[in-house]
Amino acid sequence: MFGLIDCNNFYASCERVFRPEMNGKPVVVLSNNDGCVIARSNEAKSLGIPMGAPAYQFQKLFDKNGVYIFSANFVLYGDMSARVMSIVASFVPDMEIYSIDEAFLLLDGFDHFDLEEYGKKIRKAVYKSTGIPVSIGFAPTKALAKAANRIAKKYPEKTGGVYTINSDEKRIKALKWLKAEDVWGIGRQHSKRLENLGVKSAWDFICQSDGWVRKYMSVVGLRLKRELEGESSIELEEPKIKKEIATTRSFEGHYTTLDQLKERVVTFSVTCAEKLRKQNSSARSVMVFLLTNAHREDLPQYQRNIVVKFPFATNSGIEIARFACDGLSRIFREGYNYKKAGVIVMDIVPENPVQLNLFENSNPRHEPLMKAIDRINRSIGHHKVKLASQDLDRTWKMRQEKLSPRYTTRLHEILVINATGKGGGTKTDGDFETKRL
DNA sequence: TCTGGGGTCCTAGGACCC
DNA sequence: TCTGGGGTCCTAGGACCC
Numbered sequence: 141m142f143g144l145i146d147c148n149n150f151y152a153s154c155e156r157v158f159r160p161e162m163n164g165k166p167v168v169v170l171s172n173n174d175g176c177v178i179a180r181s182n183e184a185k186s187l188g189i190p191m192g193a194p195a196y197q198f199q200k201l202f203d204k205n206g207v208y209i210f211s212a213n214f215v216l217y218g219d220m221s222a223r224v225m226s227i228v229a230s231f232v233p234d235m236e237i238y239s240i241d242e243a244f245l246l247l248d249g250f251d252h253f254d255l256e257e258y259g260k261k262i263r264k265a266v267y268k269s270t271g272i273p274v275s276i277g278f279a280p281t282k283a284l285a286k287a288a289n290r291i292a293k294k295y296p297e298k299t300g301g302v303y304t305i306n307s308d309e310k311r312i313k314a315l316k317w318l319k320a321e322d323v324w325g326i327g328r329q330h331s332k333r334l335e336n337l338g339v340k341s342a343w344d345f346i347c348q349s350d351g352w353v354r355k356y357m358s359v360v361g362l363r364l365k366r367e368l369e370g371e372s373s374i375e376l377e378e379p380k381i382k383k384e385i386a387t388t389r390s391f392e393g394h395y396t397t398l399d400q401l402k403e404r405v406v407t408f409s410v411t412c413a414e415k416l417r418k419q420n421s422s423a424r425s426v427m428v429f430l431l432t433n434a435h436r437e438d439l440p441q442y443q444r445n446i447v448v449k450f451p452f453a454t455n456s457g458i459e460i461a462r463f464a465c466d467g468l469s470r471i472f473r474e475g476y477n478y479k480k481a482g483v484i485v486m487d488i489v490p491e492n493p494v495q496l497n498l499f500e501n502s503n504p505r506h507e508p509l510m511k512a513i514d515r516i517n518r519s520i521g522h523h524k525v526k527l528a529s530q531d532l533d534r535t536w537k538m539r540q541e542k543l544s545p546r547y548t549t550r551l552h553e554i555l556v557i558n559a560t561g562k563g564g565g566t567k568t569d570g571d572f573e574t575k576r577l
Numbered sequence: 578t579c580t581g582g583g584g585t586c587c588t589a590g591g592a593c594c595c
Numbered sequence: 596t597c598t599g600g601g602g603t604c605c606t607a608g609g610a611c612c613c
Contacts (some may be wrong), residue, residue: 171581178581194580212581239584239613327611358587360611386583393578435580482582539579 141255141278143245144285145228148273148293150241151179154220155210157271158547158555166207170195173390174211174539211540219548223270231262236376244282246376259302279305282374283367286324287314311370315343325364330357342368381419381488387411388482392539395478401430405468406461406529408483413457416485417514422453424487426460428467433479444471453489456506460485461527
């Protein structure tokens, strides 16, 4: 059996853990630059705030309904995620962390367990230690576990947050209930095509012939069909090193000159290089892209990318920035308002042994330097050591007007509790006059 | 004014090889 | 009249996920 554990409204729940006065109230979390809604509490969903809603279009609705708004605080969410995952890990022989808020569980050898009871135990343990509510689905395949999880989440009272598909009867019932578009692996395009055929539910989907599925959804679709039929076809995955690493951002306003973009591209390159070193790998090429604001139909549009191959594998921020800027100069055109740019390192290989190009030797000489930079940045703060071609006054120019404290990873931002018996509740520094315990 | 960021896998078609 | 057959590798694009 597989399990899928999923944190409910994860980012919103993280914020709520430290602000219990928001329980039962609508909470939204915004993307970088406070642009779009990327997480919503159930109450926010009930107000009709869709995923990805541009914040400025919903400002009135937020004000009217007293919606609590947060800028994305990925440091906090990452740390909370690690806490949740480590608790879950103690309950199962093996698991695959699938995303920041989800994990597949492997339950080999649990034949004699009452899985539903066990799931409730896991739920309780996670909640008690982190304050994060989770839902769990159990089933014989990963795709069915996803479906079971959806049922658990949809009917929290009836299921107690845990649902198991452990018979054909329950499987068929679940598939008839589950909309095709909500099946894990069926996205917008496929569900549109399926809808034209009159396929509405997951059950309708598996009633299609193998040939049809193979033709229009490739082997991926076929695998999915097997999974929904109850035959496990997608295994638990081992943690792997990433094959591409990206750092991309929209700008708060827009940029027009090559120099402005170069500074951003250097900064993105340095971040990509850091991420490479963190997983002990190097890259052999980099893609740089830039684009104008696609939402502004009144302005001239331009978008382009370029891949620059390196003569050697490297994880030096200096080298990667150099190649990336080369590429940028080649695709940059005057006369546009650029809204977004990004750097993606590709062709990733293990850091050692680095293959030296016969005619050019540059990479290893930065190794001690990069190590030193990492060490200093780790001890005195992120991005304190920079290249001169980066803007020295800032790291990201990003709007983050509603950023919550990094409660769990910065001592000076730790939660402060008023234990005087007056007022009550918990408040963070800055909101209230409180005593630090 | 304002619209996110970061990944993976598969396929078709072209280039090239013998 | 009649113009092979079978590989591999790479890339761009499309689909999906959170």
